[in-house]
Amino acid sequence: xxxxxxxxxxxxxxxxxxxxxxxxxxKFHYTVHTSLDVVDEKIxxxxxxxxxxxxxxxxxxxxxxxxxxxxxxxxxxxKFVMVVDSSNTALRDNEIRSMFRKLHNSYTxxxxxxxxxxxxxxxxxxxxxMVTSMMMQVC
Amino acid sequence: xxxPEMADETLFLLLHxxxxxxxxxxxxxxxxxxxxxxxxxxxxxxxxGQGLIERFxxxxxxxxxxLDIMKFICKDFWTTVFKKQIDNLRTNHQGIYVLQxxxxxxxxxMSTGKQYLEYAPKYLAFxxxxxxxxxxxxxxxxxxxxxxxxxxxxxxxVMIQKM
Numbered sequence: 001x002x003x004x005x006x007x008x009x010x011x012x013x014x015x016x017x018x019x020x021x022x023x024x025x026x027k028f029h030y031t032v033h034t035s036l037d038v039v040d041e042k043i044x045x046x047x048x049x050x051x052x053x054x055x056x057x058x059x060x061x062x063x064x065x066x067x068x069x070x071x072x073x074x075x076x077x078x079k080f081v082m083v084v085d086s087s088n089t090a091l092r093d094n095e096i097r098s099m100f101r102k103l104h105n106s107y108t109x110x111x112x113x114x115x116x117x118x119x120x121x122x123x124x125x126x127x128x129x130m131v132t133s134m135m136m137q138v139c
Numbered sequence: 140x141x142x143p144e145m146a147d148e149t150l151f152l153l154l155h156x157x158x159x160x161x162x163x164x165x166x167x168x169x170x171x172x173x174x175x176x177x178x179x180x181x182x183x184x185x186x187x188g189q190g191l192i193e194r195f196x197x198x199x200x201x202x203x204x205x206l207d208i209m210k211f212i213c214k215d216f217w218t219t220v221f222k223k224q225i226d227n228l229r230t231n232h233q234g235i236y237v238l239q240x241x242x243x244x245x246x247x248x249m250s251t252g253k254q255y256l257e258y259a260p261k262y263l264a265f266x267x268x269x270x271x272x273x274x275x276x277x278x279x280x281x282x283x284x285x286x287x288x289x290x291x292x293x294x295x296x297v298m299i300q301k302m
Contacts (some may be wrong), residue, residue: 056201075196076276108197112190118276123178 002068002099003083004028007107009119010077010107012036016122019083020135032081035061035069038081056104057097070099072100078107099134106130148222148244155245159261177264184268185275191272195219203275205299208277209236216273221245234299238270239292246291259287263295270295 004019006028018133019028020136038061058071072080080103110116110124162176195216202208213225217240227239233289245262249255263285280300287293 073201074193075199075201076193077278104197108193111193118186118189 003085004032005083005103005131005134006032006105007122008032008036008079008081009089010079015078015120015121016127016131016137018128019132028083030068031067033079035071036079038062038069038074039071039081043073057100059093070096070100072104074104074107080104080107102130102134119121134135151220152245152248155262155265158265163261177261178194180261180264181268181271183195184265184270185272186268187265187274188269188272188274189276191220191269192216192276196277205279206230208274208279209238209297212270212273213238220269234301236297236299238297240295243291243293244285246293250290252262252289256287256290257295259290260285263287263293265293270297 004017006014006018007016009015012031014029017029017032019025039058042058042061056072056074058073061069061071061081063069066086066087068084068086070082072082074080080100082096082099082103084096106127107122110122110127111118113124116122118121159180162179166176196211199211199215202211209228209230217223217225221240221244222243223240223242225238226241227237229237229239243263245266246259249259249262254294267283267285271281274281274283274297282298282300283295284298285293285295
């Protein structure tokens with residue numbers, strides 16, 4: 001179950017960020033912001049180290065005492081960041097991967113929506129619903 | 140399996156032709172000068188290219204460099220949109236790429252040779268925008284122009300803007 005999901009544009013500003021519970025929103029904003037550095041590091045390291053550079057999924061970015069942060073970068077340099085509760089140890093790697101795939105699919109749909117201008121914040125309700133379903137899987 | 144493919148290819152072709160003539164008809168009725176039509180077509184192609192590239196690169200691996208991206212445009216992207224690959228890709232390795240298509244799908248119905256040559260640029264504007272939009276979404280700013288010397292062969296020139 002994800003606690004916070006964020007979509008960051010290639011210029012590193014958030015296109016969409018949502019977290020539950022909504023009280024500590026600022027803390028999640030901060031967490032996502034700091035994880036961007038780790039994402040950039042991983043992408044640039046890929047170019048030189050020849051380690052798994054073909055994959056879009058970045059894996060675990062860094063763990064904190066309460067949360068784990070996962071990253072995924074699309075070919076259009078849009079980043080998806082997911083913050084997951086550490087206590088939820090049942091969540092495996094391939095489940096996270098499939099959640100990112102669903103995110104990517106929904107993001108592609110948003111992109112192809114004629115009412116959406118690339119670079120704007122995402123207001124699509126369909127996208128919202130998909131994110132809600134991911135955040136409330138285990139309740 | 141081939142029947143549905145044929146249908147959507149013709150559909151796009153006919154729609155594209157209508158789009159071009161529709162825009163020019165609207166321009167004639169006083170909705171702005173004629174010169175803006177090519178820009179409008181190119182901008183349409185730009186937005187479509189952005190969405191298309193997002194869909195096409197959803198499942199592909201990450202691109203290594205600029206050349207990799209250009210090769211993707213020439214092979215997979217062109218094949219998916221026009222059902223054939225680019226015939227020739229040339230580069231000066233300094234940001235200029237020339238994509239040559241010897242039988243451009245949007246021009247084959249028009250003529251083979253020099254007839255209707257002066258009308259060809261209108262029908263290439265959308266595709267120029269398509270390439271520019273696709274590249275822009277992949278992080279490359281560029282200027283795309285097209286030229287035709289003998290139908291239906293045409294060349295698309297991509298100039299990468301270094302930021």
